[in-house]
Amino acid sequence: MNYCILALGSRGDVQPFIALALGLQAEGHQVVIAAAHDYRSLVESYGCRFAPLVGSIPALLDPEHMAVDLAAGRGAIIKQFLQQTPPIIRQLIADALAACQTADCLIVSSLGMWPALHLAEHLHIPVVLVHLHPYAASSQTAHHFAPQLAWPSYRRMSYRVAEQLQWQVLRMAFNQARQQILQRPSLSIGQLWQRSHNFQPPTLYAYSALVAPPPANWLDDGTITGYWSLAAATDWQAPTLVQQFLAAGSAPITISFGSMLHGQKRGAELSQLLTAASQKAKVRLIINQGWGDLAQGRLPSNCLAINGLAYTWLFEQVAAVVHHGGAGVTATAFGAGKPALVTPFLGDQYFWGQRVYDLKAGPAPVPANQLQITQLANLLRSLIERDDYHAAAQQLATQLAQEQGVTKAIAWLKQRF
Numbered sequence: 578m579n580y581c582i583l584a585l586g587s588r589g590d591v592q593p594f595i596a597l598a599l600g601l602q603a604e605g606h607q608v609v610i611a612a613a614h615d616y617r618s619l620v621e622s623y624g625c626r627f628a629p630l631v632g633s634i635p636a637l638l639d640p641e642h643m644a645v646d647l648a649a650g651r652g653a654i655i656k657q658f659l660q661q662t663p664p665i666i667r668q669l670i671a672d673a674l675a676a677c678q679t680a681d682c683l684i685v686s687s688l689g690m691w692p693a694l695h696l697a698e699h700l701h702i703p704v705v706l707v708h709l710h711p712y713a714a715s716s717q718t719a720h721h722f723a724p725q726l727a728w729p730s731y732r733r734m735s736y737r738v739a740e741q742l743q744w745q746v747l748r749m750a751f752n753q754a755r756q757q758i759l760q761r762p763s764l765s766i767g768q769l770w771q772r773s774h775n776f777q778p779p780t781l782y783a784y785s786a787l788v789a790p791p792p793a794n795w796l797d798d799g800t801i802t803g804y805w806s807l808a809a810a811t812d813w814q815a816p817t818l819v820q821q822f823l824a825a826g827s828a829p830i831t832i833s834f835g836s837m838l839h840g841q842k843r844g845a846e847l848s849q850l851l852t853a854a855s856q857k858a859k860v861r862l863i864i865n866q867g868w869g870d871l872a873q874g875r876l877p878s879n880c881l882a883i884n885g886l887a888y889t890w891l892f893e894q895v896a897a898v899v900h901h902g903g904a905g906v907t908a909t910a911f912g913a914g915k916p917a918l919v920t921p922f923l924g925d926q927y928f929w930g931q932r933v934y935d936l937k938a939g940p941a942p943v944p945a946n947q948l949q950i951t952q953l954a955n956l957l958r959s960l961i962e963r964d965d966y967h968a969a970a971q972q973l974a975t976q977l978a979q980e981q982g983v984t985k986a987i988a989w990l991k992q993r994f
Contacts, residue, residue, distance in 0.1 A: 578994060581677035583689035584612040585630070587835060587868075589905020590686050591616045593709065593783050593805035597684070598625045600983040601990075611676035622810045628676035631668050663750040670695065670754035677702075682994055687712070691747055694776045699759045703994070704778040709904035710925040711782070711789055712736070713799065718792075721925040744773045779993060781986055784904065787976055788911060788932055800989055803982030804908045809887040819891075822863065822881045828896040829861035829881075830957060833888075834871065834920070834945070835903050844870030847945075852880050854953035860961060863895065889913070897960035902926030902942065907933070914974030916966035918956050920945040937969040 580601055584594040591612050598608040602625070610620050611628040620627040673692050677683055677700065684705045685693045697704045710721065713736065719725050723735040745766060752763035764772065780799030791801065823829070832851055848864075848871050855862045856877060864871055864882040876882055888906065892898060892913035900906045902919040907929040910917045919930030919942040930942025940956055960966065 578990075579607045579679055579681045580609075581628075581680035581683050582608065582610045583630075583673055583677075583683065583685040583693065584610055584616075585686050585688035585692075587903065587905070588616065588619070589835060589903045589908075590688075590709065591619065592807045592905055593908075594684070594686070594707075595620060595623050595625055596805040596807040596983050597783075597986060599623060599807075600987050604987060609676055609680075611673055622813070623807075628672070630672045630676070631665060662747070663753050666692075666747065666750040667754045667757060670751075670758045674699070674758060682990075690776075690778075691743070691751070693778070694772060695751060695755055695759060695761070697776075697778075698772075699761060705990070705993075706778045706780045708780065708782050708799075709784060709908075710928065711784075711791070712780075718928070721928060725927075741770065741773065744769055781989065783982060783986070784908065785911075785977055785980055785982070787973065787980075788908075788936065789928075800985075802985040802989070803980035804912065804977065805982045805986065806908070806912055807889065809890045813887050813890065815886065815890060816883065819863070819881065819883060819886065822861075823894055826861055826879075828894065829863050830855075830897045830899060830960060831863045831865065831891055831895045832871075832899045833865040833867060833906055834901045834922070835865070835867045835906055844873065847871060847948075848873065850948055850950060850953065852877055853950045854957060855879055857950060857954035858957040860957050863891070897939075897966075899957070899960075901945065902929040902933075904929060911938070911970070911973055912977055914967075914971040916960050916963070916970045918943070918960060920948060922946075936973060937965060938973060939966055939970075 582594045582598060584591045591610070594610055598610055601608050609626040609628050611630050612620065613631060614629045614633050617627050617629065670692055673696060677696060680700070680702055682703050682705065683693055683697060683700075684707060687706075687708050687710075690706055693704045693706070711718070719732040719735040720739040723739050748764065748766065748769050755761045755763060782799055782801040783805045784801065785803045786801045834847075851862065851864060856879060860879070862880045864880060865886065866882055866884045871882065888909045889912070892909055892915055895915065898906070898910045898915050898917045900910065900917060900919060902921040903926060907917070907919070917933050917939040919926065919933050919939065921927045921930045921942055922945050927942065933939045934941045940959055943952070943956070
Protein backbone atom coordinates (compact mmCIF):
# COMPACT_ATOMS: atom_id res chain seq x y z
CA MET A 578 0.00 0.00 0.00
CA ASN A 579 1.00 3.57 -0.63
CA TYR A 580 -0.09 5.77 2.28
CA CYS A 581 -0.10 9.55 2.44
CA ILE A 582 -0.42 11.05 5.91
CA LEU A 583 -1.69 14.62 6.27
CA ALA A 584 -0.29 15.53 9.70
CA LEU A 585 -1.77 18.99 10.04
CA GLY A 586 -1.04 20.62 13.38
CA SER A 587 1.83 21.19 15.77
CA ARG A 588 4.70 18.90 16.75
CA GLY A 589 2.45 16.96 19.11
CA ASP A 590 0.23 16.14 16.12
CA VAL A 591 3.13 15.14 13.86
CA GLN A 592 5.09 12.82 16.18
CA PRO A 593 2.46 10.07 16.53
CA PHE A 594 2.22 9.86 12.74
CA ILE A 595 5.99 9.36 12.50
CA ALA A 596 5.57 6.36 14.83
CA LEU A 597 2.78 5.03 12.61
CA ALA A 598 4.84 5.62 9.45
CA LEU A 599 7.79 3.70 10.88
CA GLY A 600 5.50 0.78 11.69
CA LEU A 601 3.98 0.81 8.21
CA GLN A 602 7.39 1.02 6.56
CA ALA A 603 8.58 -1.97 8.58
CA GLU A 604 5.63 -3.88 7.06
CA GLY A 605 6.79 -2.97 3.54
CA HIS A 606 4.38 -0.11 2.83
CA GLN A 607 5.30 3.19 1.19
CA VAL A 608 4.55 6.25 3.34
CA VAL A 609 4.92 10.00 2.92
CA ILE A 610 4.19 12.42 5.75
CA ALA A 611 2.87 15.79 4.63
CA ALA A 612 3.21 18.45 7.32
CA ALA A 613 4.20 22.07 7.85
CA HIS A 614 7.72 23.05 6.75
CA ASP A 615 8.70 23.34 10.43
CA TYR A 616 8.80 19.54 10.77
CA ARG A 617 10.92 18.50 7.79
CA SER A 618 14.04 17.83 9.87
CA LEU A 619 12.03 15.98 12.53
CA VAL A 620 10.33 13.68 10.01
CA GLU A 621 13.47 13.05 7.97
CA SER A 622 15.59 12.36 11.08
CA TYR A 623 13.56 9.14 11.42
CA GLY A 624 14.11 8.15 7.79
CA CYS A 625 10.57 8.99 6.68
CA ARG A 626 9.64 10.70 3.42
CA PHE A 627 8.44 14.27 3.88
CA ALA A 628 6.24 16.55 1.80
CA PRO A 629 5.86 20.21 2.82
CA LEU A 630 2.49 21.85 3.41
CA VAL A 631 1.93 25.60 3.14
CA GLY A 632 4.83 27.05 5.15
CA SER A 633 6.02 27.82 8.65
CA ILE A 634 3.10 27.85 11.09
CA PRO A 635 4.49 30.56 13.42
CA ALA A 636 4.96 32.79 10.38
CA LEU A 637 1.39 32.15 9.23
CA LEU A 638 0.03 32.78 12.73
CA ASP A 639 2.04 35.89 13.61
CA PRO A 640 1.50 36.39 17.37
CA GLU A 641 2.00 40.16 17.19
CA HIS A 642 -0.69 40.53 14.51
CA MET A 643 -2.96 38.27 16.52
CA ALA A 644 -2.45 40.41 19.62
CA VAL A 645 -3.33 43.56 17.65
CA ASP A 646 -6.46 41.92 16.26
CA LEU A 647 -7.54 40.72 19.69
CA ALA A 648 -7.14 44.23 21.06
CA ALA A 649 -9.17 45.65 18.15
CA GLY A 650 -12.11 43.33 18.84
CA ARG A 651 -14.05 40.50 17.23
CA GLY A 652 -14.67 42.39 13.99
CA ALA A 653 -10.95 42.78 13.32
CA ILE A 654 -10.34 39.10 14.02
CA ILE A 655 -13.06 38.03 11.57
CA LYS A 656 -11.83 40.45 8.90
CA GLN A 657 -8.24 39.24 9.27
CA PHE A 658 -9.36 35.60 9.15
CA LEU A 659 -11.40 36.11 5.98
CA GLN A 660 -8.47 37.88 4.31
CA GLN A 661 -5.75 35.42 5.28
CA THR A 662 -7.51 32.07 5.05
CA PRO A 663 -8.24 31.69 1.28
CA PRO A 664 -4.60 31.86 0.08
CA ILE A 665 -3.47 29.54 2.88
CA ILE A 666 -6.12 26.95 2.05
CA ARG A 667 -5.43 27.27 -1.66
CA GLN A 668 -1.75 26.50 -1.02
CA LEU A 669 -2.70 23.72 1.40
CA ILE A 670 -4.83 21.97 -1.22
CA ALA A 671 -2.13 22.37 -3.87
CA ASP A 672 0.60 20.99 -1.59
CA ALA A 673 -1.55 18.18 -0.25
CA LEU A 674 -2.62 17.18 -3.76
CA ALA A 675 1.03 16.97 -4.84
CA ALA A 676 1.87 14.86 -1.78
CA CYS A 677 -0.90 12.30 -2.25
CA GLN A 678 -1.13 11.99 -6.05
CA THR A 679 -0.02 8.35 -6.01
CA ALA A 680 -1.56 7.39 -2.66
CA ASP A 681 -3.85 4.40 -2.26
CA CYS A 682 -5.11 5.69 1.09
CA LEU A 683 -5.13 9.05 2.85
CA ILE A 684 -4.60 9.12 6.62
CA VAL A 685 -5.42 12.47 8.18
CA SER A 686 -5.23 14.19 11.55
CA SER A 687 -8.24 15.99 13.02
CA LEU A 688 -7.44 19.20 11.13
CA GLY A 689 -6.84 17.17 7.97
CA MET A 690 -10.52 16.26 7.82
CA TRP A 691 -11.36 19.59 6.11
CA PRO A 692 -9.09 19.19 3.03
CA ALA A 693 -9.55 15.40 3.01
CA LEU A 694 -13.19 15.62 1.93
CA HIS A 695 -12.22 17.50 -1.23
CA LEU A 696 -9.06 15.49 -1.96
CA ALA A 697 -10.82 12.13 -1.56
CA GLU A 698 -13.53 13.26 -3.97
CA HIS A 699 -10.92 14.35 -6.49
CA LEU A 700 -8.60 11.33 -6.22
CA HIS A 701 -11.22 8.65 -5.47
CA ILE A 702 -9.24 7.19 -2.57
CA PRO A 703 -10.35 6.14 0.94
CA VAL A 704 -9.69 8.29 3.98
CA VAL A 705 -8.83 7.22 7.53
CA LEU A 706 -9.40 9.87 10.18
CA VAL A 707 -7.18 9.92 13.27
CA HIS A 708 -8.04 11.84 16.42
CA LEU A 709 -5.59 12.30 19.28
CA HIS A 710 -8.47 13.14 21.61
CA PRO A 711 -12.07 11.97 22.14
CA TYR A 712 -14.27 13.47 19.48
CA ALA A 713 -17.53 11.66 18.85
CA ALA A 714 -20.85 12.76 20.32
CA SER A 715 -21.43 11.96 23.98
CA SER A 716 -23.87 13.09 26.64
CA GLN A 717 -21.00 13.32 29.15
CA THR A 718 -18.91 16.04 27.49
CA ALA A 719 -19.59 18.73 24.90
CA HIS A 720 -17.38 19.44 21.89
CA HIS A 721 -14.00 20.76 23.05
CA PHE A 722 -14.60 24.15 21.44
CA ALA A 723 -18.18 24.51 22.72
CA PRO A 724 -19.26 25.78 26.17
CA GLN A 725 -19.29 22.91 28.65
CA LEU A 726 -22.94 23.09 29.75
CA ALA A 727 -24.64 20.38 31.81
CA TRP A 728 -27.49 19.26 29.55
CA PRO A 729 -26.90 15.81 28.01
CA SER A 730 -28.88 16.60 24.83
CA TYR A 731 -26.91 19.82 24.32
CA ARG A 732 -23.63 17.97 24.74
CA ARG A 733 -24.53 15.43 22.07
CA MET A 734 -25.76 18.13 19.70
CA SER A 735 -22.70 20.34 20.22
CA TYR A 736 -20.49 18.05 18.12
CA ARG A 737 -22.63 18.30 15.01
CA VAL A 738 -23.20 22.05 15.45
CA ALA A 739 -19.53 22.87 16.08
CA GLU A 740 -18.39 20.69 13.20
CA GLN A 741 -20.90 22.18 10.79
CA LEU A 742 -19.95 25.72 11.80
CA GLN A 743 -16.33 24.92 10.95
CA TRP A 744 -17.29 23.43 7.59
CA GLN A 745 -19.39 26.44 6.64
CA VAL A 746 -16.91 29.07 7.87
CA LEU A 747 -14.26 27.51 5.63
CA ARG A 748 -16.63 26.89 2.71
CA MET A 749 -15.73 29.94 0.60
CA ALA A 750 -12.00 29.43 1.01
CA PHE A 751 -12.24 25.77 0.06
CA ASN A 752 -14.52 26.61 -2.86
CA GLN A 753 -11.81 28.86 -4.26
CA ALA A 754 -9.30 26.01 -3.90
CA ARG A 755 -11.73 23.55 -5.51
CA GLN A 756 -12.12 25.81 -8.54
CA GLN A 757 -8.50 26.93 -8.92
CA ILE A 758 -6.57 23.79 -7.90
CA LEU A 759 -8.94 20.85 -8.35
CA GLN A 760 -11.01 22.31 -11.21
CA ARG A 761 -14.14 21.18 -9.45
CA PRO A 762 -17.37 23.16 -8.90
CA SER A 763 -18.08 25.13 -5.75
CA LEU A 764 -20.35 23.69 -3.08
CA SER A 765 -23.38 25.57 -1.84
CA ILE A 766 -24.22 25.68 1.86
CA GLY A 767 -26.68 22.82 1.39
CA GLN A 768 -24.34 20.76 -0.77
CA LEU A 769 -21.52 21.12 1.75
CA TRP A 770 -23.84 20.23 4.62
CA GLN A 771 -24.92 17.07 2.79
CA ARG A 772 -21.41 16.01 1.79
CA SER A 773 -19.90 16.69 5.19
CA HIS A 774 -22.82 14.88 6.82
CA ASN A 775 -22.17 11.84 4.61
CA PHE A 776 -18.38 12.08 4.99
CA GLN A 777 -17.89 9.62 7.83
CA PRO A 778 -14.47 8.01 7.30
CA PRO A 779 -13.41 5.13 9.53
CA THR A 780 -11.70 6.51 12.60
CA LEU A 781 -8.76 5.63 14.80
CA TYR A 782 -8.26 7.22 18.20
CA ALA A 783 -4.53 7.33 18.97
CA TYR A 784 -4.71 7.60 22.74
CA SER A 785 -5.14 5.16 25.59
CA ALA A 786 -8.49 4.08 26.97
CA LEU A 787 -6.69 3.84 30.33
CA VAL A 788 -6.35 7.63 30.21
CA ALA A 789 -9.66 8.49 28.56
CA PRO A 790 -12.16 5.60 28.77
CA PRO A 791 -15.01 5.85 26.26
CA PRO A 792 -18.30 6.85 27.90
CA ALA A 793 -21.01 4.21 28.05
CA ASN A 794 -23.20 6.05 25.56
CA TRP A 795 -20.43 7.02 23.15
CA LEU A 796 -21.93 7.27 19.64
CA ASP A 797 -18.93 6.05 17.69
CA ASP A 798 -17.62 2.86 16.12
CA GLY A 799 -14.03 4.11 15.97
CA THR A 800 -11.17 2.14 17.49
CA ILE A 801 -9.09 3.37 20.42
CA THR A 802 -5.65 1.91 19.76
CA GLY A 803 -3.50 3.24 22.57
CA TYR A 804 -0.85 5.93 22.17
CA TRP A 805 1.43 5.97 19.12
CA SER A 806 4.63 6.60 21.05
CA LEU A 807 7.81 7.79 19.36
CA ALA A 808 11.24 7.28 20.92
CA ALA A 809 13.99 9.83 20.37
CA ALA A 810 15.86 9.37 17.08
CA THR A 811 18.81 6.99 17.47
CA ASP A 812 21.37 9.68 16.61
CA TRP A 813 19.79 12.39 18.77
CA GLN A 814 21.97 13.88 21.49
CA ALA A 815 21.11 16.47 24.10
CA PRO A 816 23.01 19.76 23.82
CA THR A 817 25.98 20.06 26.17
CA LEU A 818 24.37 23.08 27.82
CA VAL A 819 21.36 20.96 28.84
CA GLN A 820 23.49 18.09 30.10
CA GLN A 821 25.55 20.50 32.19
CA PHE A 822 22.45 22.12 33.66
CA LEU A 823 20.97 18.73 34.59
CA ALA A 824 24.21 17.68 36.27
CA ALA A 825 24.53 20.93 38.23
CA GLY A 826 21.73 20.34 40.73
CA SER A 827 18.50 18.60 41.63
CA ALA A 828 16.19 17.32 38.91
CA PRO A 829 14.36 20.32 37.44
CA ILE A 830 10.76 20.79 36.39
CA THR A 831 10.29 21.32 32.68
CA ILE A 832 7.88 23.94 31.34
CA SER A 833 6.31 23.61 27.91
CA PHE A 834 3.50 25.60 26.38
CA GLY A 835 4.36 24.04 23.02
CA SER A 836 2.64 25.65 20.06
CA MET A 837 0.86 28.36 22.03
CA LEU A 838 1.58 31.81 20.59
CA HIS A 839 1.83 34.61 23.15
CA GLY A 840 3.33 37.70 21.53
CA GLN A 841 6.19 39.62 23.12
CA LYS A 842 4.17 41.34 25.86
CA ARG A 843 2.34 38.24 27.09
CA GLY A 844 5.46 36.13 26.59
CA ALA A 845 7.44 38.48 28.81
CA GLU A 846 4.71 38.39 31.46
CA LEU A 847 4.60 34.59 31.45
CA SER A 848 8.39 34.37 31.62
CA GLN A 849 8.52 36.70 34.61
CA LEU A 850 5.77 34.69 36.31
CA LEU A 851 7.56 31.38 35.74
CA THR A 852 10.97 32.55 36.92
CA ALA A 853 9.57 34.37 39.97
CA ALA A 854 7.50 31.34 40.99
CA SER A 855 10.46 28.99 40.54
CA GLN A 856 12.66 31.13 42.78
CA LYS A 857 9.94 31.39 45.40
CA ALA A 858 9.48 27.60 45.31
CA LYS A 859 13.25 27.00 45.21
CA VAL A 860 13.04 24.69 42.19
CA ARG A 861 14.96 24.59 38.94
CA LEU A 862 13.30 24.94 35.54
CA ILE A 863 14.02 23.94 31.96
CA ILE A 864 11.77 26.15 29.85
CA ASN A 865 10.91 24.99 26.35
CA GLN A 866 10.45 28.19 24.36
CA GLY A 867 8.26 26.55 21.70
CA TRP A 868 6.53 28.95 19.34
CA GLY A 869 5.91 31.52 22.06
CA ASP A 870 8.16 34.39 23.09
CA LEU A 871 9.12 32.73 26.35
CA ALA A 872 12.26 33.25 28.44
CA GLN A 873 13.93 35.74 26.13
CA GLY A 874 16.99 37.47 27.51
CA ARG A 875 18.85 36.89 30.76
CA LEU A 876 17.45 34.29 33.18
CA PRO A 877 18.25 33.52 36.82
CA SER A 878 20.73 30.70 37.39
CA ASN A 879 17.98 28.23 38.39
CA CYS A 880 16.38 28.45 34.93
CA LEU A 881 17.46 27.31 31.47
CA ALA A 882 15.58 28.19 28.27
CA ILE A 883 16.04 26.12 25.13
CA ASN A 884 14.22 24.81 22.08
CA GLY A 885 14.19 21.63 20.03
CA LEU A 886 14.64 19.05 22.78
CA ALA A 887 13.25 15.55 22.33
CA TYR A 888 10.55 15.29 24.97
CA THR A 889 10.80 11.51 25.24
CA TRP A 890 14.40 12.03 26.42
CA LEU A 891 13.86 15.22 28.41
CA PHE A 892 10.90 13.99 30.43
CA GLU A 893 12.94 11.03 31.65
CA GLN A 894 15.47 13.48 33.14
CA VAL A 895 13.16 15.86 34.99
CA ALA A 896 11.12 15.62 38.19
CA ALA A 897 7.82 16.85 36.76
CA VAL A 898 6.22 18.73 33.89
CA VAL A 899 4.14 21.89 33.58
CA HIS A 900 2.43 22.00 30.20
CA HIS A 901 -0.51 23.43 28.27
CA GLY A 902 -2.41 20.15 27.92
CA GLY A 903 -1.80 19.41 24.27
CA ALA A 904 -2.57 15.79 23.43
CA GLY A 905 1.03 15.04 22.44
CA VAL A 906 2.80 16.49 25.47
CA THR A 907 0.18 14.97 27.78
CA ALA A 908 0.83 11.53 26.29
CA THR A 909 4.60 11.93 26.62
CA ALA A 910 4.37 13.01 30.26
CA PHE A 911 2.10 10.03 31.03
CA GLY A 912 4.50 7.69 29.25
CA ALA A 913 7.46 9.02 31.23
CA GLY A 914 5.60 8.54 34.51
CA LYS A 915 5.96 12.17 35.53
CA PRO A 916 3.43 14.19 37.54
CA ALA A 917 2.12 17.22 35.70
CA LEU A 918 0.40 20.53 36.18
CA VAL A 919 -1.73 21.44 33.16
CA THR A 920 -2.29 25.12 32.37
CA PRO A 921 -4.77 24.99 29.47
CA PHE A 922 -5.23 27.74 26.91
CA LEU A 923 -8.01 26.35 24.69
CA GLY A 924 -9.88 23.37 23.23
CA ASP A 925 -9.13 19.83 24.36
CA GLN A 926 -6.37 21.08 26.67
CA TYR A 927 -9.00 21.54 29.40
CA PHE A 928 -10.08 17.93 28.93
CA TRP A 929 -6.55 16.54 29.27
CA GLY A 930 -5.89 18.75 32.29
CA GLN A 931 -8.93 17.29 34.00
CA ARG A 932 -7.82 13.76 33.13
CA VAL A 933 -4.40 14.35 34.75
CA TYR A 934 -6.19 15.45 37.90
CA ASP A 935 -8.77 12.63 37.81
CA LEU A 936 -5.96 10.08 37.46
CA LYS A 937 -4.25 11.67 40.51
CA ALA A 938 -1.09 12.33 38.48
CA GLY A 939 -1.08 16.04 39.30
CA PRO A 940 -3.07 18.93 40.75
CA ALA A 941 -6.26 20.38 39.29
CA PRO A 942 -5.59 22.29 36.05
CA VAL A 943 -5.19 26.06 36.25
CA PRO A 944 -5.95 28.05 33.07
CA ALA A 945 -2.87 29.88 31.88
CA ASN A 946 -4.51 33.28 32.21
CA GLN A 947 -5.26 32.64 35.90
CA LEU A 948 -1.74 31.75 37.05
CA GLN A 949 -0.28 33.80 39.91
CA ILE A 950 3.21 33.72 41.41
CA THR A 951 2.46 32.38 44.91
CA GLN A 952 -0.13 29.94 43.63
CA LEU A 953 2.26 28.60 40.96
CA ALA A 954 5.13 28.36 43.45
CA ASN A 955 2.99 26.19 45.74
CA LEU A 956 1.96 24.00 42.81
CA LEU A 957 5.58 23.59 41.70
CA ARG A 958 6.54 22.45 45.20
CA SER A 959 3.65 20.00 45.23
CA LEU A 960 4.88 18.43 41.99
CA ILE A 961 8.22 17.78 43.65
CA GLU A 962 7.05 16.77 47.11
CA ARG A 963 3.78 14.85 46.79
CA ASP A 964 4.52 11.15 46.69
CA ASP A 965 0.95 10.34 45.63
CA TYR A 966 1.38 12.27 42.37
CA HIS A 967 4.59 10.39 41.60
CA ALA A 968 3.14 7.00 42.53
CA ALA A 969 0.04 7.48 40.36
CA ALA A 970 2.09 8.72 37.41
CA GLN A 971 4.52 5.80 37.65
CA GLN A 972 1.74 3.23 37.94
CA LEU A 973 0.02 4.62 34.85
CA ALA A 974 3.28 4.66 32.89
CA THR A 975 3.82 0.98 33.71
CA GLN A 976 0.37 0.15 32.36
CA LEU A 977 0.80 2.27 29.24
CA ALA A 978 4.10 0.54 28.47
CA GLN A 979 2.15 -2.68 27.91
CA GLU A 980 0.01 -1.17 25.16
CA GLN A 981 1.03 -1.49 21.53
CA GLY A 982 -0.86 1.35 19.89
CA VAL A 983 0.97 1.35 16.56
CA THR A 984 0.76 -2.43 16.24
CA LYS A 985 -2.98 -2.33 16.88
CA ALA A 986 -3.46 0.49 14.37
CA ILE A 987 -1.56 -1.36 11.64
CA ALA A 988 -3.53 -4.55 12.27
CA TRP A 989 -6.71 -2.47 11.91
CA LEU A 990 -5.46 -0.97 8.62
CA LYS A 991 -4.59 -4.43 7.29
CA GLN A 992 -8.07 -5.64 8.02
CA ARG A 993 -9.64 -2.65 6.31
CA PHE A 994 -7.39 -2.39 3.27
